[in-house]
Amino acid sequence: MSRTAAAPRTAGGSALTGTRPLLRASLRQEARSFAPWIAAVTALSASSVLAYAFLFPDASDRKALAAAVGGNPALGLIFGPARDLSTTDGFNTWRSLALGGFITALMAIFAVVRASRAQEDSGQAELLASGVLGRSARLAVAVAQASLASLAVGVVSAVVTGLCGAGWADTLLLSATFTVTGLMSAAVAAVAAQLGSDARTASTLAVAVLGCLFVLRGYLDSMDFGDWVSWVTPLGWMERTEPAAGNTWWPLLPGLGLAVVLLVAAFALQARRDFGQGAFAPRPGPARGAVRSPLALAWRLNRGPVLSWTVAFVLLGVVFGNFSTSVTDLLSGNPAAAAVLASGAATPDALVASFLVTILSLAGIIAAISGVQTMLKVRSEELEDRAEPVMAAAVPRSSYLGAHVLLALSGPTAGVLVAGVVTALIAGTAGIGVGVGDVLLQAVATVPAVWTATAVSVAVVGARPQIRLAAWIGVLASFALTLLGPTFKLPDWALGISPFHHVPHVTAAHPDWWGLLWITLVTAAFLAIGLAGFRRRDLAR
Amino acid sequence: MEILVAGERSPMASQDAVIDVEGLSKSFGEYQALKGLDLRVERGEVHGFLGPNGAGKSTTIRILLGLLHADAGTVRLLGGDPWKDITSLHRRLAYVPGDVSLWPGMTGGEAIDLLGALRGGIDEKRRAELIDRFELDPRKKGRQYSKGNRQKVAIVAALAGDVELLVLDEPTSGLDPLMEAVFQEVVGEAKQRGVTVLLSSHILSEVEALADRISIIRDGKVVETGTLDQLRGHARTGIRAVLERLPDAPDPAAALASAGVLLDVRLEGRKLAADVDSARLTEAMTALAPYGFASLTVAPPSLESLFLSHYDNDDDIRGTR
Numbered sequence: 001m002s003r004t005a006a007a008p009r010t011a012g013g014s015a016l017t018g019t020r021p022l023l024r025a026s027l028r029q030e031a032r033s034f035a036p037w038i039a040a041v042t043a044l045s046a047s048s049v050l051a052y053a054f055l056f057p058d059a060s061d062r063k064a065l066a067a068a069v070g071g072n073p074a075l076g077l078i079f080g081p082a083r084d085l086s087t088t089d090g091f092n093t094w095r096s097l098a099l100g101g102f103i104t105a106l107m108a109i110f111a112v113v114r115a116s117r118a119q120e121d122s123g124q125a126e127l128l129a130s131g132v133l134g135r136s137a138r139l140a141v142a143v144a145q146a147s148l149a150s151l152a153v154g155v156v157s158a159v160v161t162g163l164c165g166a167g168w169a170d171t172l173l174l175s176a177t178f179t180v181t182g183l184m185s186a187a188v189a190a191v192a193a194q195l196g197s198d199a200r201t202a203s204t205l206a207v208a209v210l211g212c213l214f215v216l217r218g219y220l221d222s223m224d225f226g227d228w229v230s231w232v233t234p235l236g237w238m239e240r241t242e243p244a245a246g247n248t249w250w251p252l253l254p255g256l257g258l259a260v261v262l263l264v265a266a267f268a269l270q271a272r273r274d275f276g277q278g279a280f281a282p283r284p285g286p287a288r289g290a291v292r293s294p295l296a297l298a299w300r301l302n303r304g305p306v307l308s309w310t311v312a313f314v315l316l317g318v319v320f321g322n323f324s325t326s327v328t329d330l331l332s333g334n335p336a337a338a339a340v341l342a343s344g345a346a347t348p349d350a351l352v353a354s355f356l357v358t359i360l361s362l363a364g365i366i367a368a369i370s371g372v373q374t375m376l377k378v379r380s381e382e383l384e385d386r387a388e389p390v391m392a393a394a395v396p397r398s399s400y401l402g403a404h405v406l407l408a409l410s411g412p413t414a415g416v417l418v419a420g421v422v423t424a425l426i427a428g429t430a431g432i433g434v435g436v437g438d439v440l441l442q443a444v445a446t447v448p449a450v451w452t453a454t455a456v457s458v459a460v461v462g463a464r465p466q467i468r469l470a471a472w473i474g475v476l477a478s479f480a481l482t483l484l485g486p487t488f489k490l491p492d493w494a495l496g497i498s499p500f501h502h503v504p505h506v507t508a509a510h511p512d513w514w515g516l517l518w519i520t521l522v523t524a525a526f527l528a529i530g531l532a533g534f535r536r537r538d539l540a541r
Numbered sequence: 542m543e544i545l546v547a548g549e550r551s552p553m554a555s556q557d558a559v560i561d562v563e564g565l566s567k568s569f570g571e572y573q574a575l576k577g578l579d580l581r582v583e584r585g586e587v588h589g590f591l592g593p594n595g596a597g598k599s600t601t602i603r604i605l606l607g608l609l610h611a612d613a614g615t616v617r618l619l620g621g622d623p624w625k626d627i628t629s630l631h632r633r634l635a636y637v638p639g640d641v642s643l644w645p646g647m648t649g650g651e652a653i654d655l656l657g658a659l660r661g662g663i664d665e666k667r668r669a670e671l672i673d674r675f676e677l678d679p680r681k682k683g684r685q686y687s688k689g690n691r692q693k694v695a696i697v698a699a700l701a702g703d704v705e706l707l708v709l710d711e712p713t714s715g716l717d718p719l720m721e722a723v724f725q726e727v728v729g730e731a732k733q734r735g736v737t738v739l740l741s742s743h744i745l746s747e748v749e750a751l752a753d754r755i756s757i758i759r760d761g762k763v764v765e766t767g768t769l770d771q772l773r774g775h776a777r778t779g780i781r782a783v784l785e786r787l788p789d790a791p792d793p794a795a796a797l798a799s800a801g802v803l804l805d806v807r808l809e810g811r812k813l814a815a816d817v818d819s820a821r822l823t824e825a826m827t828a829l830a831p832y833g834f835a836s837l838t839v840a841p842p843s844l845e846s847l848f849l850s851h852y853d854n855d856d857d858i859r860g861t862r
Contacts, residue, residue, distance in 0.1 A: 121645075121684075198645055198684065284680040289651030292658030300647065385642040389695065392606045392636035392708075393659035394628045539608040541569065 015271070017134035023141045026115060027148070034149040036469070037107035041100045041178055042157040048092035049166045055489055062086045065487060067339060069094070071351055073327060074358040077218035077319075078483065080239050089170035089244035092161070095484075097174060101181035101238055102214055104153045108146040108182040109206045112189035115142035118199035120275065139270050143190050143263060150182025170244040177238040180255040184234055185210055187262035194269035204308065211312065219319045223326060234258055294395055294403040301381070302374050302404075306411045309370045313363065313415040317422025320359045324427035324434075327355050349433045353507045356427070356434060356442055361482055361500045363419040364446040364453075367412035368475045371454030374408035375461045376471055382540050391539060401534045405458050405527060412450045416443055434507065441506045445516065452499035452519045453478045455526035463533025474499075557584045558617070559706055559737045560605065565614035567600055574600040576761035577614065582739055582754075587732055589752030590741040591848060597761045598741040599639065602710050605739075606636060619706060632661045635699035639711030639741075641691040643683030649694040650679030656698040668701040674723050688715035700727055707731060707738045713747060725750055745848060757851055764851055776842035777804065777816035780825065784811045785833030800828050811835070 056062045066085045069075055076082075080098045084090030116139055119125035125138060158175035162168050189206040196202035217235040230236035240251040291300045299306075331351055378401065381387045391400060420443020428436030456474030460467060481490065481498035495501045499522070502515030560582035567575040575597045582588040592598050603609045604616060607623040607630075616623055621630045643652050653672075657663030672679055675693045686694065692715050699707060707728070713721050728738060728751055742748050748755060755772060757765040765772060780803075787808075790796035794808040802825045803815040817825040819842065 284678075285648035285651065285682055287648065287650040287679040289648070289654030289658075291647070291651060291655045294659070297655060301644065304646075385638065385640060386644060388603075388606075388608060388638060389636065389641075389656055389698075390659060391608055391627075392631060392634075392638075393656055394631040394661055395659050396628050536610070538610055539603070541609075 015134040015136040016140055017137060018131070019134065019137040019140045019144070022128065022133065022137055023144055026141050026145055030111070030115070030145060034107065034111070034152065037103060037149070038153050038156050041096075041103050041153050042160045044100050044103070045092055045096045045157045045161045045166075045171075045174065046164045048095045049088055049161055049164045051488060052088045052091045053165075056091075059086070065091075068487065071331065071346075072355055072358055073222050073323070073331070074355050074362065075483070076222035077215075077323070077359070077362070080218065080221045083242060083245040087244060088165070089167045089174075092166060093170070093174055093243045093245070095487075097177055097239060097243065098214070098217070098235070100153075100157070100174075100178045101235065102210070104150055104178045104182040105185035105210050106207070107153070108150050108186040109189040109192075109203060109210065111146040111149055112142045112186050113193055113199055113203045113206065115145055116190070116193040117196065117202045121199050126275070136267055136270060139190060139193070139267060142193070143186055143266075146186035146189070147183055150179045150186065153182060154179030167244070169247055173241055173247050173249060174243040176249075176252060177241055177243070180252050180259075181235065181238055183259045184255055184262070187259040187266065190266035191262055191269065194266055194273060204305065208308070208312075212315075215316065215319055219323060222323060224329070294390070294399050295406065297390065298374075298403040298407045301377060302407055302411070305370065305373060306407070306414075309367075309411065309415055310418055313367070313419040314422055316363060316366070317419040318426065320363065320419065321423040321426025324352075324356065324359070324423065325430035325432060327352055328432050349507070352433050353438075353505055356423075356439060356507075357503065357505055358483070359423070360416070360420060360439075360442050360446045361449070361478075361503060363423075363443075364412075364416050364450040364500060364503075365475060365478050365482070367415040367419075368450050368453035368478065370415060371408040371412040371450065372457040372471050372475055374404060374411060375454070375457040376468065378404045379461050379465045379468065382465070385540065387539065397535045398531055401458075401462060401531060405530070408454055408458065409451050412454060413447050416446055416450055419443070420446075438507050442503075445506055445511075445513075446500070446503050448516045448520050448523070449478070449499035449503050452523045452526070455523040455530070458530035459526040459533070460530075461534075462530025463537070558582060559584050559619055560588075560739060561615075561617040562601070562605075563615045565601065565604065565616060566612045567604060567609060568612055574761055575604075578758070578761060579763050579766075580756055581766070582737060584737055585732075585735055586753040587728065587738040587740060587751050589748035589755040590739055590758065591743065591745070591748055591755055592741075592758035593743055596758045598758060599710055601758070602636075602708055602739070602741060605708065606631075633704055634706040634708055635660065635702045635704045636708045637692075637695045637699045637710065637712040639714050641695040643686060643691050643694060645682065645684035647683050648680055649677060649683070649686060649690070652683065652694055653679065653698040653701065656695075657702055660702050660704070662703070663701045664703055668697065671697045671701055671727065674727070675720060689717060689720065692716055693720065696724065696727075700731060705735075705737060707736055707740075709738065710741045711743065712740070713742075713744060721747065757848065759851055765847075772847050773819055773842050776819060776847050778819045778822055778842060779838075779840040780813070780815050780817055780829075781838040781840070782813045782829065783835040783837075784813055784829070785835055787811060788832065797828075802828050 056065055062085060066082065069082050069085060078098065079094055082090075082094040085094060116125075119128070119138070128138060154175040157178060158171050161171045161175070185206070188209050189202070192206035192209070193202040196205050213233045213235050217230075217233045217239075220229040220232055220236065221239070223229075230239050234255055237251045237255050241248050291297055328348060331348065378387070387400070391397065420440055424436045424439035424443070428434060428439050453474035457471035460471040460473075464470070478498045478500050481495050482500040485495045485498070499519040502519050504511035504513050504515060558581050560580060562578060562580040565575050565578040565580075566573070578597065578601060580590070580601065590598055590601075600609065604611050605618055605623050607627045610624060619630055619633055623630060643649065647655075650672075653668065654663065657668070671677075675697060677690065677693045677697060681690070683691070692712065696712060699709075709728075713724050716724060725747065728740070732738060732751075738751070740748060740751060749769065752769065754766065754768050756763045757772075787793040788796040794806050797803050797808070797813070797815070798806040802821055803817055806813070806815045813829075822839070
C-alpha cells in the first residue's frame, strides 16, 4: 500500500471495495460445497442424541459405557475427556465437541484457501483483481465466506440437535464451539495463504497447524497433568466451556480474540506481498531432469506430502508411545476401568493390548488419509491437463496409475511402521506388559487394513472419478465403525465392514490371522476395478 | 527416409497413410463433438487441420493419442490402433498441446527431460539447440513460466525427440511473432527430415506457410480437404481493375456480368471489383481485355477467405461445386 500512497486516491476506493458483490457471487457458487460439511457435523451431533436413549436406556448401560470409555484412554486422544456420560447432552458433548470442531475447522481452511490462493494459482483472481476491487477484498471474501459457513454449521447443528430432543442450552454452547473453532481455523488459513506460495502449500500449512493442535490437545487431555493443561491449546479452550457440565460461555472469547489477531496479521501480510507470490521466493532449479519414469514422476509429485506425513508419524509415535507408558496408571486411576479389572472381566494386559490395537488402528486410519490424497492427486493431474502429455508419451495407462497406486500404498505403510517403531521403542521398554516386538508386530498386522481403506480410492479414481468424494469412503467407514462403532453396540457384521475390525490382536492367545487374508482379497478386488476402469475410460472426463 | 513431394498423390501413396480416420464419432453426454469425421494424413506431409474453437480439433487429436475412446468409426495411426497400441505408437510420435500445463514445482528443463525419457529418449544436440533458438530458460519452475514459455517447453520437448509424427494442437498459442517464426523454421526442418506433421491451428498464415495439405473441420466433420491449390481452385479469385473504357450498354455492370465469367460485379465509374472462379481466370481476362486496363490487381484467394467462405457462406460454396 505504501508504494501506491503517492498516487491520487481518485474514486475514494478502499482496500475493501467490491467485497460485497464478490461475496454474493462467490457464495452463490460455493454454498453448495459447504453442505456436506454442515451435514456431517449435524449428523454427528444429532445422531448422538437420537442413539443415546436407544442404546443406553438405563443407568447400568450408561455405567457400562463410562467404563468402556474410561477403560480405553486412546479414545480420549480423539474425543477429549468424558466429563459426564450419564446424560444425553453429556454423551453428545463427549462425542461431538472435538470431532465436530475439527470437521468445521477443515471446512473453514479449505474454504479460505480455495477462495484466496487457489484462485491466484488458477488465474481467476487476476481477472477479479483487474476489476474494481480493493486489494484486500478477495481475502475478506474468503474469510467472510468461511465464517458464514462456520456460523451455518453452528446454527444448523444446534437447531437439528435441539429438535431431536437435546437440551437447548447445552446444545447451543456445544454448537457455538464448532463455530468458534471454524473461525479460528479460517484465520489460521488466511495467514497460511499469505505464507505459502501456492494453494497446496497453504492448505498443508494450515492443516498441519490444526493437526498438531488436535493431537497435542488429545495428548494433554489424556495424560494426568492437571486441570490447567487444557488452556495450552486453543482447542482446549473450547473444551473448557464444558457444555452439559456447567455451560461456561466465556472461554469462547479468547478463541474469537485469537481469530481477530490472526486476521489482522493475515491482512497485513497480504497488503505487503506481491500478487501470486508467497513469503518464500522461488529459486531457479536444475536445467536437467533426473525424473525419467512414471514411478519417479509419482514420487516427485508426492514426495513433499509423503515426507511431511512421515515426520508427522514420528511425532504421532512419540505421543502414542509416551501415552502408552502411562496407560497402566491411567487405567488403575480410572474407577470404571478398575471395576472392570476387579470383576475379572479383563486382565490388565488385555486392556493394554486393546489400547495398543486402538492407537495403531488410529495411526492406520490417519495413514490411509495420506494414501487417498495420493490417489486424488492422480485425478487433479488429469483435470489440470498434466497427465495428458505424459500419456501422449510411451506410457501405458496401467503403469501411470500403477506407479501412483504403489506410492499410495507404500507411503501409508511407511507411516504406520514409523509410528509403530517409535511407539514400540518407547512403550515396549517401559515395562507395561508389552514388548517391543509385540507393538511392532501389531503395527505390521495393521498395514493390510490400511491398504484396503486406501484401495477404495484407487477404485474410485480409476473407474468413477466423477464421484470424487467417494474416494474417502474407506477412511470414513474405518473411522466411524472401528472407533465410534463399539460404543454404539453395532452388530459384529456391521463392525466387520471396516477393514480394521479384522486386524488380529497379536498378543491374544490365538490371534485370528485369517481376517487379513480376506481384507487383502478385497484390496485386490478394488485395485483390479481401479486399473481396469482406468484403462477403459476417457481421460480428463 | 524418403521424402515424398506434397501435392497430388497416386493411389499407391494412400496405403502409406500415417493417420487414417473414417466416420469418427464421439459424444460427451448429450453433446456430439464429432459427427462422422474423415481425415487422412500421408507420410511426410505437413497436414493443416483448420477450424475454429469447439469444432472438434482437440477431440480428434485426443482420440488419435488414445486419451479418449472413439464411439464409432475406424482410426488407424501409424498402422496401429491408437487405443490399444499406446506404447509402441507413442514412441514414434510427439505431441504439443494447445494449453500446456506444467508441474508447478518442476523446472522446464526437468519437464523436457521427463517427457523425452518417457517417449524413449531425446536427441541431446537438438535439445540444446532448440532451447537456444527459442531463448528458453530451462531453470525456471513451471509456475513461473508465462503462457508462451510453457508452450516453448512443450515444443522443445516434442521436437527434440526422434519421431515419425508430430501432433501439434494449436502449438503457437501465446508465442510472440519472433518465436512463431522460429517455430515455422523448426517445423520446416522436421519436415525436411521426413517427419509427418498434423498441425491443428486457427492461425491461417501459419498453416499457409507450412501445410502441404489442409483439412477444414466444421461442427465435428471435415468439410473440405486438399492442397492449398486445390482448395483455392474451388474458391474465387478477386479482381480489381480500373478499365480504360466501359461496355457500350445501358447497364455496363450487367453487360460485364452477362458472360457468366465475372461474378459479383460492382462498378463504380470505371473502377471494377469482381470475383472469378479461379479455374476460369483466363476466360475472365479475355472477356475484360477489350476494355483495356488502366490498372489491374488479381488477388488469389487467401486461406482466410477460404476459411470464411466455409463458415459464413457454407451453403453457397457447396452450391457452386
